[in-house]
Amino acid sequence: MNCIVCVASVPDTASVIKLRADGTGIDETGIKWIVSPYDEYALEAALQLTEAKGGEVTVVTYGPAGAEPALRDCLARGAHKAVHVLGGEKTLGDSFTIAKVLAAAIKDRAHDLVLCGVKGVGTDCSQVGQMLAELLGLPHVAIVTALEVGDGSLAATREVEGGKEKVECPLPALLTCQKGLNEPRYAALKGIMAAKKKPVDKLEVSSLGIQEGADAFYAVARFELPPAKSAGTIIQGENDPAGAATQLVKLLREEAKAI
Amino acid sequence: MAGILVFVEQRDGEIRKASLQAVSEAKRHGGAGGEVTAVLVGAGIGGAAAGLGAWGAAKVFVADNPALGLYSAEGYTEAVTAAAAKAQPSAIFFAGTAMGRDLAPRVAARLGVGAIADVVKLARDGDGFTARRPVYSGKAFAEVTTAGKRPQVISLRPNVFAAEESGGSAAVENLDGLGLSIRAVVKELVKAAGGELDVAEADIIVSGGRGIKGPENFALIKSLADALGGAVGASRAVVDAGWIAHSHQVGQTGKVVSPSLYVACGISGAIQHLAGMSSSKIIVAINKDPDAPIFKIADYGIVGDLFEVIPPMVAAIKAL
Numbered sequence: 001m002n003c004i005v006c007v008a009s010v011p012d013t014a015s016v017i018k019l020r021a022d023g024t025g026i027d028e029t030g031i032k033w034i035v036s037p038y039d040e041y042a043l044e045a046a047l048q049l050t051e052a053k054g055g056e057v058t059v060v061t062y063g064p065a066g067a068e069p070a071l072r073d074c075l076a077r078g079a080h081k082a083v084h085v086l087g088g089e090k091t092l093g094d095s096f097t098i099a100k101v102l103a104a105a106i107k108d109r110a111h112d113l114v115l116c117g118v119k120g121v122g123t124d125c126s127q128v129g130q131m132l133a134e135l136l137g138l139p140h141v142a143i144v145t146a147l148e149v150g151d152g153s154l155a156a157t158r159e160v161e162g163g164k165e166k167v168e169c170p171l172p173a174l175l176t177c178q179k180g181l182n183e184p185r186y187a188a189l190k191g192i193m194a195a196k197k198k199p200v201d202k203l204e205v206s207s208l209g210i211q212e213g214a215d216a217f218y219a220v221a222r223f224e225l226p227p228a229k230s231a232g233t234i235i236q237g238e239n240d241p242a243g244a245a246t247q248l249v250k251l252l253r254e255e256a257k258a259i
Numbered sequence: 260m261a262g263i264l265v266f267v268e269q270r271d272g273e274i275r276k277a278s279l280q281a282v283s284e285a286k287r288h289g290g291a292g293g294e295v296t297a298v299l300v301g302a303g304i305g306g307a308a309a310g311l312g313a314w315g316a317a318k319v320f321v322a323d324n325p326a327l328g329l330y331s332a333e334g335y336t337e338a339v340t341a342a343a344a345k346a347q348p349s350a351i352f353f354a355g356t357a358m359g360r361d362l363a364p365r366v367a368a369r370l371g372v373g374a375i376a377d378v379v380k381l382a383r384d385g386d387g388f389t390a391r392r393p394v395y396s397g398k399a400f401a402e403v404t405t406a407g408k409r410p411q412v413i414s415l416r417p418n419v420f421a422a423e424e425s426g427g428s429a430a431v432e433n434l435d436g437l438g439l440s441i442r443a444v445v446k447e448l449v450k451a452a453g454g455e456l457d458v459a460e461a462d463i464i465v466s467g468g469r470g471i472k473g474p475e476n477f478a479l480i481k482s483l484a485d486a487l488g489g490a491v492g493a494s495r496a497v498v499d500a501g502w503i504a505h506s507h508q509v510g511q512t513g514k515v516v517s518p519s520l521y522v523a524c525g526i527s528g529a530i531q532h533l534a535g536m537s538s539s540k541i542i543v544a545i546n547k548d549p550d551a552p553i554f555k556i557a558d559y560g561i562v563g564d565l566f567e568v569i570p571p572m573v574a575a576i577k578a579l
Contacts, residue, residue, distance in 0.1 A: 013511045013531045017398035026399065037512050093394070093401070095364060096373035121511060123394055125376045127364035130332065134368035139442035140332060142361045145505075159506055160357040161457040163450040165330065169443035179512060180505040216406040217373025221389065224400045226537065229556050234549075237563030244561045245571035248543070251559055253579060258520040258541040259463075259487060 001055035001149070002110040003046035006102055006128070007039040007074055008120040009067035023222040025092070035070045038117025040184035041177035046115050047078045048182065049149055056080040058109060062101045063088040068200070075195035076187035082198065083109075087205035090213035093123040097210070097217055099131035104208035107136060113154075114174040118143055129176040140174040141167045145181050260409050261386070262293025264348040266339055266366075267311060267319075268358050272304050277354035277417035277460065279314050284352065284420040286315025288383055291349050294318065297429070298342035300335050302328030305431070312429030314422065320345065322434040329445040330358055334437075336365045341434050343370065348410050349386050355414040356460070367412035373405055374412035379419050379517070379538070387411050396511040396534035417460055419517055451506075456490040458509060463489030463520045464536075466509055467497060470525015470546060470565055474502035480524055483569050486576040487520070492536075494526045510535035524565045528553030545569070 011017070012032040020027050035043075046057045059074040061067050062085040071082040085105050091097045106114065114136065119126035133140035145164070146157035153170045159178055187195070205212050233251065237244030252258045263285040267278040285295045297316040299308050301323065308319040322338035339362065343351060351366065353359035355377050367374035379400075380391035387404065388411060394401045405411045451457070458464050465484040467477055477491065484491045492514075493507040509516055511531040521539035526532060528544070528551055536542070537556055544557035545565045554560050561568050 011395070013396075013534075014529075015395075016530065017395045019399065026395070093403070094373060095376075096368065099368065121396070124396060124515070125374075126360055127367075127374055127376055130361060130364035131368040131374075134336075134365050140365070141443050142332070143357060158357075160330075160448070161460050162455065163448055165445045166447040166449065167443055167445050173443065178505075179508070217408050218375065219404050219406040221402040221404065223394070224402070226397065226400065229558075232542075232554070232556075232558040232560055234554055234557070234560040234562060237561040237568055241561075241563045241567035242571040244563055245568050246575045248559060248561055249572055249575040249579070252520070252541070252543070256520075256541045256558065259576065259579070 001049050001053040001112050003049060003055065003057045003113045003115060004106050004109060004111045005039065005043050005046045005057060005059045005074070005079065006114065006116045006132070007043065007059050007061050007070060008036045009033045009061065009063050009070035010036045010120055010122040013037065013121055019223050019225060023224065025223060033066060033070065035073050036117050036120045038119055038121070038177060038179070041179060041181045042115035042117050043074055043077060043079065044182045044184040045147060045177055046113070049113070058083060060102060060105055061085070062098055071200060072195050073187060075198045076191040077185055078191060080198065082200045084200055084202045085205055085208065086202060087212050093125060093220060094216055094218035095125045095127035096131055099128050099135055101205055101208060101210055102128065102132050103135035104210065105203065112171045114138065116174070116176045118176045118178045129174060133174040136174065138172055138174045139169050140176070141169055142176040143178045144175045145178050147175070147181060260347050260349045262290045262346060262348045263288070263295050263350045263352055264343055264346045265295065265297045265316070265352045266359065266362065267297045267299045268354055268356060269299060269301050269304055269307060272307055274307055275354060275356065276422060277356050279422035280417065280420040281352045281354045281415050282311060282314045282316055283422045284381065284415060286425050288381065291383065291388070292386060293349065296320065296346045296348065298322065298339055300327050300338045308431045309429055312427045313424050315425045315427065316429045318430045318432060320432050320434050322437060324437065324439070326439055326441060329448055331441045331443065331445060332361055332365050333443060334439050334441045335362050336369055337437050337439055338434060339366045340369050341437055343410065350388060350411040350413060353414040355416045359414050363412050363414045370410065372408045372410060372412060375403055375405065376414050377416050378413055379416050388413065393515065393538065396515050397538050398534050416517060418462060458490045458492045458507060458516055459514050461490035462518050463487045464492045464509070464516060464518045465489050465522040465524065466492030466494065466526060467524050468494035468526030469496050477503055479566070479569050482573050483522065486573045494532050523553050524569065526553055527551045
């Protein structure tokens with residue numbers, strides 16, 4: 001069971017997002033970078049599968065040199081090897097280009113399963129997995145919250161509005177992993193030491209036949225922060241909660257017209 | 260290439276509201292200078308097609324096939340791309356539901372183009388659109404295009420665009436001879452007990468956080484949600500504590516929502532939670548701590564004990 005896990009290095013979810021003065025991107029000063037939280041579920045699923053069935057976990061990222069700690073984190077948790085396609089500064093949010101790069105990096109590496117997170121926390125496009133599946137000619141199951149992998153096939157549960165879909169699918173296949181699928185492990189000290197010796201295959205994106213920025217599918221004109229909100233109406237309800245409740249309902253009905 | 264093709268989602272033959280919003284938005288933009296067409300996919304669903312005319316579709320392509328009764332990314336991709344081959348649209352719209360968000364990127368990749376997800380505003384720009392979409396879970400917004408590529412594959416966030424009947428009738432054309440090769444097969448759709456409303460599609464959400472003190476007290480949150488006809492949401496803290504299923508989680512690692520009314524009960528307002536709900540139209544906070552960050556983005560709030568505030572609120576709402 002060989003698994004390939006696609007990961008992204010993203011700003012910590014606790015980050016306060018500020019923009020560069022010219023609005024062309026976020027101000028990265030002081031931002032802590034982490035493995036995108038959903039990718040952790042993908043990695044954990046792959047680690048559990050290879051522990052049970054043998055085979056290797058390869059983590060792949062497409063990102064700048066600064067993404068390497070995210071790969072080392074995955075290696076420290078137990079991934080066997082890593083592929084780092086260097087680049088990505090010009091393709092942030094361009095899901096199709098990212099999928100093309102990943103497809104080119106993955107296609108000749110053995111894979112029974114390709115696993116991604118449901119989305120990269122950041123650009124929040126939630127598209128790379130499906131596009132990658134299409135480019136690799138694989139079936140996919142997205143938003144997976146439960147998984148059983150058998151001999152040559154898998155059974156997965158995926159989350160949809162107001163319910164769940166039970167899906168069966170032959171291997172090889174691609175999955176996008178959602179919170180609830182498992183409890184991701186942390187890296188232990190031993191793993192962190194071992195990760196330093198594990199191989200990271202570094203590739204320039206141009207070596208995959210892709211000229212970054214030459215054939216874009218997504219272009220950002222500008223970034224903006226959300227409009228500032230004016231102060232709300234706050235009722236002190238410690239002494240008269242029932243009165244405050246009645247007043248709030250009245251405001252919601254008559255002023256906000258929300259109920 | 261001209262016009263807008265809209266993928267219309269149905270469940271049990273009933274058109275989803277978010278899809279009507281997408282058809283209406285296509286119509287409001289005059290089909291980007293061409294026709295608004297729709298594609299409806301499923302089994303035994305032909306009866307719903309003609310009705311889409313009233314919402315602005317001039318033509319509806321129908322893929323009615325027993326193999327398409329339950330959702331299949333591969334099968335539905337086949338149907339949508341077949342409709343696109345006939346309509347030759349300059350844009351393809353999807354409602355940004357679980358299905359639309361899954362299907363749009365697969366369709367785009369099949370057509371050799373990119374896609375823009377989770378759009379909250381569209382502006383006409385020549386024969387195409389510039390789209391506004393939240394990034395970093397709404398901590399910022401990006402104005403984006405498909406860098407000149409056509410068709411533009413775009414998914415629209417549910418409940419942001421209005422659904423409005425414009426009158427009219429639609430021609431119906433069956434899509435026959437689809438080459439279906441479905442490997443990932445949905446065997447069963449298990450609906451949540453009691454037809455529970457999902458936060459992703461609810462127009463009103465009442466959420467509980469640490470301040471509700473224990474899982475049993477979600478009954479209190481649910482009583483307020485029921486009185487308002489809304490869905491029950493939750494903060495990450497209580498989902499991680501196992502008090503309620505992750506499908507209820509609102510925030511950066513849960514669902515990002517934009518309901519018309521969001522009531523946060525006992526939620527202090529961690530940055531990850533605020534990111535997931537700050538684009539709600541009206542935000543109400545109920546919290547004991549007057550310094551809780553949630554009050555900074557609340558339109559209305561009560562500083563008080565939610566256990567003493569919610570029951571009279573429920574009574575007052577029922578008395579309306």
